[in-house]
Amino acid sequence: MKKLALLTTVAGFLMVGASAAHAQAYGMAGCGLGSMAFGTQNTALMQILAATTNGTFASQTFGITSGTSNCVSAG
Numbered sequence: 001m002k003k004l005a006l007l008t009t010v011a012g013f014l015m016v017g018a019s020a021a022h023a024q025a026y027g028m029a030g031c032g033l034g035s036m037a038f039g040t041q042n043t044a045l046m047q048i049l050a051a052t053t054n055g056t057f058a059s060q061t062f063g064i065t066s067g068t069s070n071c072v073s074a075g
């Protein structure tokens with residue numbers, strides 16, 4: 001029962017994250033330095049590079065906090 005609850009919770013977070021990324025037209029990598037450097041191209045390679053760039057430099061966290069790096073509060 002605990003595994004089912006955990007699986008349902010994780011699936012819910014993934015669906016919310018996917019819809020938020022889609023609403024901003026940034027692709028699955030989201031906003032941050034990666035979206036600025038690699039654009040909004042939805043090819044797998046570009047999304048992997050953008051996500052890796054965001055994770056390496058923590059630019060997505062900074063952009064969300066400061067409202068910079070293509071991160072906006074309006075959805």
